Amino acid sequence: MKAAVLFEAKQPLSIEEVTIAKPAAHEVLIRTVAVGVCRSDLHFVDGAYPHAMPTIPGHEAAGVVEAVGEEVRCVKVGDHVVTCLSAYCGQCEYCVTGRMSLCIDAAVRRPKGAPPRLMLGDVPVAQMLNLSAYAELMLVHEHACVAIDRDMPLDRAALLGCAVTTGAGAVFNTTDVTPGETVCVVGCGGIGLAAVNAAKIAGAGRIIALDPVPEKRAMAEKLGATHSFDSAAETVADEVVALTRGGVHHAIEAVGRPQSAATAVKVLRRGGTATILGMMPLGEKVGLSAMDLLAGKRLQGGLMGSNRFPVDIPRLVDFYLRGLLDLDTIIADRLPLDRINEAFDELRRGETTRSVVTFG
Template sequence: MKAAILFEAGTPLSIEDVSISKPQAREVLIRTHAVGVCRSDLHFVDGAYPHPMPTIPGHEAAGIVEQVGDEVTSVKVGDHVVTCLSAFCGHCEFCVTGRLFLCIDASVKRAKKAPPRLMLGDRPVAQMLNLSAYAEQMLVHEHACVAIDRDMPLDRACLLGCAVTTGAGAVFNTTDVTPGETVCVVGCGGIGLAAVNAARIAGAGKIIALDPVAEKRSLAGKLGATHTIDALSETAAEEVIAITKGGVHHAIEAVGRPQSAATAVKVLRRGGTATILGMMPLAEKVGLSALDLLSGKRLQGGFMGSNRFPVDLPRLVDFYQRGLLDLDSIIGERMPLDRINHAFDELRKGDATRSVVVFA
């Protein structure tokens, strides 16, 4: 199969012929149809986060099941599926207490003594985030994918695998927005726009979107923002506080920069909660001041939207099919796999919403 391989951080991906193993017990072979280009992948490509090399990035994908291994019960051949990097074992402490997104049990990977899932000639290829989706096929644990309605377009469905699960999940799961509460979303890429859209679905009152790019602010308005502000304005935080008469109940940071996290904390009202979604440089820290603590403000992470993937995914598909969740507007560009480096270049510029690689 054709796949985009990263041989060394900071270098372009190379399209190569890679061999993929047959499914073993509890594994699923998927024919990839579409995969979103996420900034999380860019962090690995540019070397901000370490990973064994060579590797195939990509984690926000949708496709069709081609083969299943022994003991697979959750999907069958022919199913349309969306993948998720937060594969779960189903029996660890995190899983049995409903926090599937925190599972890191090694049973979702192949045992070290088993043949690798991916090979480049006689060289093993490290699977990234349990998926490696920039490839014509994926071989994953059955709990790394969920079957969806076959009427759902796969080029839209792939966004549910990360951007929407993370952004919408932050609203529905991590923060549990109550109708009428105010929300500020810092950053209007794919994740931030999904959070804006979800805040509207959740019945939030004022929804304020911050981004330095005018086109993204306009798109946020289309998806549900009641107010938009240039994130580079020196008075951005003060404007949010003025609009909401004291600050927001919930601030969601969807950029991955310390300055954006600081803004998310600054725009909170007393007792408000800031949720940080963006992947920041590993050495960075985000915190609350003594006055913030005395004001009852809270700071939390929201990894993968605190998802319960088998439950949340079909609901997100339903939201799209009923016209509540706008995935079409989030997609900025569709392209073949051989333009993957172009997609990363666009991400580095900061103007892109979501590019989607579509396989023939």
């Protein structure tokens, strides 16, 4: 199969012929139809986060089940599926206490000594985030995918695997927005726009979007933002606090920069909560001042939208099919696999929302 292989950080990906194994017990072979180009992949490509090499990035995908191994019960051949990097074992403390997105049990990977799922000649290829989706086929644990309604277009469905699950999940799960509460979203890429749209679905009152790119702010308003401001302006936090007469109930950071996290804290009202979704540079810290603590402000992370994806993703599909969740607006471009490096260059410029690699 053709796949985009990363041999070295800070170098372009190379389209190579990679061998994929047959499904073992509890494994699913998926024909990839669409993959989103996510900034999380870019962190590994640019070397901000370490990973074993060679590897195949890509983690925001949808496709069709080609084959299943023994004991697979979650999906069957022919199912349309969305994959999710937060594969869950179903047995650890995190899983049985309802925090499936925190599961890191090795049971979802092949055991040591077993043949690898991916090979490049006689060299094993490290599978990224349990998926490695920039490839014509994916071989994953059955708990890394979920079947969806076949009426759902798979290029839109791919976005549910990360951006929408993370952004919408931050609203529905991590912060549990109450109707009428105010929400500020810092950063209007794919994740931030999904958070804006979800805040509208959740019945938030004022929904404020912050981004330095005017086109992204306009898109946020189309998706449900009641107000938008230039996040690069020095007075932006003061403007949000003034507009909301004391600050917002919930601030969601969807960029992954210390400055954005600081803005998320600054715009909070007393007792408000800041949720950080973006992947910060390793070594960075985000904190609350003594006065923030005295004001009852809270700061939290929100890995993958605190998802229970076997339940959450079909619900998000339903939202789309009923016209509540707007995924069409979020997609900026569709391109073939051999243009993956162009897509990453566009992502580095920060002017686009979401590109999707499609396999025709």
